[in-house]
Amino acid sequence: MTPPGITRSNGTTLPKNKASGSTNVHEARTALGKRLREARQVAGLNGRQLAESLSWPPSKVSKLENGRQTPTDDDIRAWTDATHTQDETDALLASLHTLEVQYAEWQRIFRTGLKPRQRQHLEWDQKTRFIRAFEASLIPGLLQTAEYARFRFADGIRRLKLPNDLDDVVALRVKRQEILYRPDKRFHFVLTEAALRYRLCPTEVMIGQLDRLLSLSQLPNVRLGIIAFETQYDTAPKHGFWIYDEERVLIETVSAALDLRQPQEVELYANTFEQLAAVASYGRSARKIINRVIGDIAPEDESGDSG
Known part of the structure; x- marks a missing residue:
């Protein structure tokens, strides 16, 4: 009603x-x-x-x-x-x-296209010293290749019937990622293995994306955790969310964005993140999972040699 x-x-x-x-x-x-x-x-x-x-x-x-x-x-x-x-x-x-x-519908946020939202994210990134993100079904925006991001943005433009500013918004997404190389910033990403396997783009694009994760996982200020399929969870991975310092939690749904700032809600999500992070694999173990996925989804005969 x-x-x-x-x-x-x-x-x-x-x-x-x-x-x-x-x-x-x-x-x-x-x-x-x-x-x-x-x-x-x-x-x-x-x-x-x-x-x-x-x-x-x-x-x-x-x-x-x-x-x-x-x-x-x-x-x-x-x-x-x-x-x-x-x-x-x-x-x-x-x-x-x-x-x-706390609640903003995508149709209102994106009425002039996707670029203003990316600029807003850029502002949040600049103000935040420690970003934590959990994603269960896709690669986080700060870790996306330009090609992977293009498919994700194109889906949003088509689904929400938005003005098409695809080239500009992909360029802004890439610009946002410069923050990963700033020594005064810290990042902790936790992904499920499912996020590595969902076919949200062509295979060759996904392989490039996974290779990008291998590289970024070795940055000194980036901690990348992968929760393998065989892992037993202590808390259910209900949906993705981003935590900016101890100030706000951002959640994106199909129809809207939730921006939560009450201290008790931020604390709840921080505790949930820690529980998910605790069962994730890191370092060589995480890269082993990524390489396993690459091996599973890569064409069987990339060389063209059938012998």
Whole structure:
């Protein structure tokens, strides 16, 4: 069911077709409202009393508590001051900021093409000192060859019916990878063996991609782990995700990007990453797995000699 229209803090309301189509966002706004209600109730105030103490119309308290209006930072601070729950201010603000940025549909992100998103990634890369990434089904963008990236971007352009800026966006992807050679940056990638084997491009392109992984695995600031098929997992590899320092987690779904910034969510993903990383193979063992995959998918007779 489509969530109701969203009331901005200035009192205007977005119509339903302009409001976020994400049930997750609607639920997050409702959850934030419940936390505000709990703070009011613990303080022993009814809605009208709280509104009067803040010089607000009573309807504003009701809208905030029922998720029909998104609070501002000042609203949160005023609420916790009035309910003597200042120790909850930072957590509530974190929830608000996550709500504001956590869900963005691809059609909105990519309305002018793929290039702006790649530029945004480039900015994130520059600001981040330690990047951790787990991927279960494809090669992470920072490790992709230009040829592999071209097939992945072409798929997105076709599937989402986006403006075609393929050449430019591939060039930006390659430019992003310059960061791998900066000594002040650290990278830890964990991939499943399945990500090495999925045929998301022609065989010759995939072999070149795997050869690229062999080279990058030997960079001093890059740690590459591969989880082989025979490995027993302690935690399920449900989906790919990227962790930027201890600040944010980026998750890409079929329809949207999730940008999570609440400390408890970042910590949860960091712990999940560590559990996945703990069962991965590294160094020579990881390269052995990659070479095994190359041997399995390479043409049986590359020389053309049938004898």
